[in-house]
Amino acid sequence: MGHTSGAKDDLRRTLLAARRRRGDADLRATGQALAAHVAGDPALHGARRLAAYLAMRGEPPTGDLLADRLAVGATVLVPVTRSDGGLDWVVHDPAAGLRRSAIGVPEPFGRPGTAEGLVATELVLVPALAVDHAGHRLGRGAGFYDRALATLGPHDRPTTCAVVFSDELLAEVPVEPHDVPVDLVLTEAGVFRPER
Numbered sequence: 001m002g003h004t005s006g007a008k009d010d011l012r013r014t015l016l017a018a019r020r021r022r023g024d025a026d027l028r029a030t031g032q033a034l035a036a037h038v039a040g041d042p043a044l045h046g047a048r049r050l051a052a053y054l055a056m057r058g059e060p061p062t063g064d065l066l067a068d069r070l071a072v073g074a075t076v077l078v079p080v081t082r083s084d085g086g087l088d089w090v091v092h093d094p095a096a097g098l099r100r101s102a103i104g105v106p107e108p109f110g111r112p113g114t115a116e117g118l119v120a121t122e123l124v125l126v127p128a129l130a131v132d133h134a135g136h137r138l139g140r141g142a143g144f145y146d147r148a149l150a151t152l153g154p155h156d157r158p159t160t161c162a163v164v165f166s167d168e169l170l171a172e173v174p175v176e177p178h179d180v181p182v183d184l185v186l187t188e189a190g191v192f193r194p195e196r
Contacts, residue, residue, distance in 0.1 A: 031061030135181030135194030
């Protein structure tokens with residue numbers, strides 16, 4: 001486990017450094033492309049209730065695709081971090097004010113609404129630093145999404161889709177026994193279906 005954990009940390013550092021070098025024009029173009037790919041893919045476009053995240057600086061931008069999903073009448077849930085390290089999910093209101101959480105993630109503040117679970121959610125867009133061809137996801141290491149998805153029973157599990165830049169879709173990432181692969185990968189180059 002220590003060897004895999006160290007390999008994950010090394011890869012995270014490399015990927016985060018590459019993200020810091022991305023320019024605003026690249027990020028804008030990526031956000032527009034992600035929205036177009038979601039609109040054009042039946043597995044993604046058809047979700048009427050989805051959970052997503054509000055992207056941090058350097059992450060593939062999710063603003064355009066969230067606006068598009070809302071425009072077609074989908075219910076979009078976004079996470080709010082709890083003090084115990086878990087996530088609550090609230091209905092996304094683009095007009096609500098945002099704050100940076102303790103871990104630096106943008107999230108609604110004030111009275112964001114009633115916490116909702118992921119049960120009956122058809123799709124979860126998951127942040128990632130990299131995903132491999134088998135669907136193994138490398139996150140930032142805090143385990144928020146792994147824990148949130150682990151609360152669902154096997155029949156409640158929504159489709160999971162990691163969102164990364166196309167150069168972060170790798171042949172292989174370090175994997176530990178508790179890592180659960182994602183079903184789809186969304187990049188600015190298109191939607192990738194992992195090999196199983």
